[in-house]
Amino acid sequence: MRVIIMGLICLVSGLSSAATPSQLKLTVTLPQLEVAEYHAPYVAVWIEDEQRKPTHVALWYDVAMANGEGQDWLKDLRQWWRRGGRGLSMPVDGLTGATRGPGQHIISTQLTAALATLAPGKYQLVVEAAREVGGREVLQLPLELPLAEQKLPLEVSGQHELSAIRLHF
Amino acid sequence: MRFIFMLFTAIAALTMATTANAHRAWLEPSATVLSGDDALVTVDAAISNTLFHPDHVAMSLDGINVTAPDGNAIDIINASKGRYRSVFDVPLAQQGTYKIATASGGLRAFWRDEAGNRKMWPGRGQTANEADFSSAVPADATDLSVSRGWRRIETFVTVGAPTTGALQPTKQGLELLPLTHPNDLYATETATFKLLIDGEPAQGAEVEVVPGGMRYRDNQQAMTLTTNKQGEISITWPHAGMYFLEASYRDNNVAKPATVRTGSYAATFEVLPL
Numbered sequence: 520m521r522v523i524i525m526g527l528i529c530l531v532s533g534l535s536s537a538a539t540p541s542q543l544k545l546t547v548t549l550p551q552l553e554v555a556e557y558h559a560p561y562v563a564v565w566i567e568d569e570q571r572k573p574t575h576v577a578l579w580y581d582v583a584m585a586n587g588e589g590q591d592w593l594k595d596l597r598q599w600w601r602r603g604g605r606g607l608s609m610p611v612d613g614l615t616g617a618t619r620g621p622g623q624h625i626i627s628t629q630l631t632a633a634l635a636t637l638a639p640g641k642y643q644l645v646v647e648a649a650r651e652v653g654g655r656e657v658l659q660l661p662l663e664l665p666l667a668e669q670k671l672p673l674e675v676s677g678q679h680e681l682s683a684i685r686l687h688f
Numbered sequence: 689m690r691f692i693f694m695l696f697t698a699i700a701a702l703t704m705a706t707t708a709n710a711h712r713a714w715l716e717p718s719a720t721v722l723s724g725d726d727a728l729v730t731v732d733a734a735i736s737n738t739l740f741h742p743d744h745v746a747m748s749l750d751g752i753n754v755t756a757p758d759g760n761a762i763d764i765i766n767a768s769k770g771r772y773r774s775v776f777d778v779p780l781a782q783q784g785t786y787k788i789a790t791a792s793g794g795l796r797a798f799w800r801d802e803a804g805n806r807k808m809w810p811g812r813g814q815t816a817n818e819a820d821f822s823s824a825v826p827a828d829a830t831d832l833s834v835s836r837g838w839r840r841i842e843t844f845v846t847v848g849a850p851t852t853g854a855l856q857p858t859k860q861g862l863e864l865l866p867l868t869h870p871n872d873l874y875a876t877e878t879a880t881f882k883l884l885i886d887g888e889p890a891q892g893a894e895v896e897v898v899p900g901g902m903r904y905r906d907n908q909q910a911m912t913l914t915t916n917k918q919g920e921i922s923i924t925w926p927h928a929g930m931y932f933l934e935a936s937y938r939d940n941n942v943a944k945p946a947t948v949r950t951g952s953y954a955a956t957f958e959v960l961p962l
Contacts, residue, residue, distance in 0.1 A: 652737050654907035680905060 534631035542664070543634070544627045545576075547646055548682035550609040559618035560650035560680055561592060566633055567643045573602040576633045576644075577626050578615045594629070595649040598657050601647075634670060640665050648680040656680035713747055713790055713954060715843040715933055716740045716900075720871050720958040727780040727847045730766075731788060734773040739932045740900040740956070742773035747841075749774050751792055755854040757784025784851035785844060785871060793838030793861055795946060799829035819944060830917055836942050837950030838862060844957075846871035858885030862937050862951025867920070873959045875928045882920045885937050885951050889919030893937040893951075899925055900930035928961040 549560065558560025564576040576684045578599075590609050594600045609615060613629060644660040672687035697706020713735045722729065732740070733747035746769050756762045767776040780786060794816045809824045810816040825834070844854075850869040852945045857863045864870075867878035883890040895913040903907070913921045915935075925931070935953045942949035 652908070656906065 521632050534587065542627070542688050543631055544625050544686040544687055545602075545630050545644070545646075545656055546683075546687065547618060547624045548684070549621050549624065549648070550677075550680070550682045551674055554653065556652045557606040557652070558655065559620050561596055561618065562646065562647040562648045563596045563604065564644070565599060565602065565631075566637065567602065567639055567645055568637070571602065574633050574637060575603065575607070575611070576613070578604075579618045580615065582610055582615055582617050590615075591679050592649070592651065595655065596647050597649070597655065598645070599647045633668075634664065644684070644686065646681060646684045650680055654679045658684050660684055660686060662686065690807045698699065704842045704884065706948065707961075711744060712733045712871060712934065713866060713896050713934060714741060714956050715747075715790075715841055715842050716741060716930060716956050717788070717843050717845050719960070721846045721960065722780060722844075722845065724847070729780060729786075729845045730776055730951050731764075731843070732773050732775055733790075739898055739902045740861070740930055741797055741903050744772065746774045747790075749776055751790040752776065753791075754778050755789070755790050757782045757786065757851045759853045759856070760907070762786075766898055773850055778845070780845065780847045783848040785846040785854050787842060787844055787854040787870070789842040791838060791840040791861060793836075794818060795836050797821070797825045797832065797834045799825065799832040800912040801829070804830075810872050825945075827945075834946045835948040835950050836946040837948075837952070839952045840954070842953075842955045844870040844955075857884050857887055860885070860888060860933060862953040863885065863887075864933075864935075864953055864955060867898065870955070870957055873957055874962045875925050875959055876962055878921055878922050878924045880922045881933075883937070883953065884919060885939070888918070890915055890935075890937045890951065891917050893919070893920055893935050895921050895933065895935040898932045898934075899927070900932065925959040928959050931957045931959060933957060940960060 545564065547562065547564070562579040566574045566576060580593060587609065593604060593609070596604060609684070641661070641663050644662055645657065647655070647657045649655040654678050656677050658677050658681050660673055660675050662673060668688070672685055674683055674685040676683045700792050700869040705752060715945065716732045718730045732742065733749060733752070734742035734744070734838040736742050736744040749764070749767050749769065752764055754762050754764060762884055764776040764778055768774065778786065778788060796816070799807050801807050837838055840861055840863060842864070849869050853868060857865055863884045865884055867882055873879050883893045895915065896914070897911040899909055913923070933955050937951040939949050
């Protein structure tokens with residue numbers, strides 16, 4: 520139900536949008552999986568420039584575990600870990616949040632804030648997901664800043680751990 | 689759910705009846721096919737989901753049993769328990785196939801007390817004395833469920849030619865009767881195994897086969913199988929390497945006071961390149 524409502528809100532805001540950058544959204548859709556043992560995935564979102572220098576956008580992990588034990592699996596986001604995740608000290612204000620289950624999840628404020636720090640040029644928006652007793656998947660969405668409104672929405676579909684990522688107003 | 693399972697001890701994980709979220713417990717031998725008069729195998733024993741990388745908790749070695757080719761039990765040596773992994777050696781003085789195993793089980797009960805709190809017997813990590821059942825478990829408790837189950841973890845190693853003396857079933861819990869010898873497995877070939885529950889064919893057991901080396905790929909690559917009427921499964925090994933097989937079985941064919949019979953079986957197999 521929540522998914523439908525979120526989708527609806529998204530649609531409505533999209534229709535009434537004056538297409539200002541502040542309303543840019545990234546929708547990350549996590550799949551419903553028929554598995555005996557399901558753990559919500561760890562998910563990292565970042566933007567890479569052409570030199571692969573990262574600007575971090577979001578990180579969902581098991582923040583609530585005692586003694587920060589949820590950090591033990593951060594390295595399983597292998598690409599994110601290499602692209603700067605290993606240099607961060609958890610939790611990071613404005614970046615980290617709890618894991619999410621299957622469905623659509625919208626990142627807006629954090630994305631806008633990250634984009635505001637970037638110079639015009641070519642970038643990749645990267646989303647990586649890793650799930651305990653599951654798998655790992657990375658999706659990349661090429662984009663050029665400043666964003667040309669007519670090029671949106673941009674969407675890339677995944678196969679295992681990520682259904683899709685969609686950049687839209 | 690992770691944090692709950694962090695609290696489980698190795699012993700609790702071993703004695704636990706099959707649950708959907710149980711961690712994988714495994715024995716990984718350093719080699720499965722050996723030759724010579726002075727062979728020895730060293731074995732890692734751990735509980736971790738990432739096969740076969742020990743990253744969770746070491747397995748208790750108290751219940752390890754090694755059956756030699758002649759059917760007799762032999763002792764393990766150089767046992768050591770680390771944080772993530774236990775290690776022991778098995779001197780292989782006889783020619784033939786050895787079974788390295790740990791098994792535990794018995795009656796378990798779950799219920800709610802008058803205040804609605806969940807209760808279990810035996811307590812987590814404790815061993816049940818079945819004579820205590822009637823006094824420890826209230827017969828008229830709410831949501832009472834009593835099961836009789838076994839959990840078994842095995843691996844096999846062979847010096848020289850494979851033999852079957854050590855592979856005879858104990859007829860207790862869920863066991864694997866290898867129709868294809870467990871130390872004669874090759875990539876692209878098909879192996880057939882029969883699962884037994886208390887010595888009888890276990891029809892409808894759920895089986896998952898997962899290759900090791902999990903850190904170096906993005907997916908589980910699990911094969912999911914169900915045993916047929918004869919309790920058999922056939923596995924075609926896609927490539928060489930270590931494999932983890934895990935099976936679970938459940939029915940109502942059990943004597944009172946239990947109402948559910950459960951069995952869980954796990955084994956590590958090495959598949960060699962053809």
